[in-house]
Amino acid sequence: MITNQTRREVMTMAWSLYRAEANGPSPRTFADALAGAWRWVKRTAERAAEAAAWMRQAQGKHVRxxxxxxxxxxxxxxxxxxxxxxxxxxxxxxxxxxx
Structure with a gap:
């Protein structure tokens, strides 16, 4: 579920990516920065879900x-x-x- 907090995080990240590379040798378009920010947020959510699934699977087992x-x-x-x-x-x- 996409919340306003998620949208704010994505837009903040996209603007920072865009500004960081706006004057570089190969400037990034805002659309590219926005797509990259969405990929980052989605992958972060996937990693969190994978970690939660791993913890549920490991419940009751010894983890060293x-x-x-x-x-x-x-x-x-x-x-x-x-x-x-x-x-x-x-x-x-x-x-x-x-x-």
Whole structure:
């Protein structure tokens, strides 16, 4: 069902797409921006419906997600060069020591 809120969202997105590329090398027409905005909104609604269906299907079953906790070693290396290799090495040493 299309509501006024959905229409407002589509028009706002279409205008922002149109303005962003209006003076570019290959300007976008407003019709193209509007079509793109509708595609985006429809696909977002489809993804939400798929997620809800997945949750209904998984109800009563155990779902395992990866841990969101970040190790102190990885946090200390954030932003450094070759952080992935340093993390792997530090992780190996820590696990060998049993800490």
């Amino acid at each position: 997600f990866a841990s969101m906790v970040q190790s102190p070693i990885r946090r200390s290396l954030a932003g450094q060069r070759y952080a992935g290799a340093a993390f792997a090495s530090s992780n190996y040493v820590t696990s060998r020591m049993g800490a």
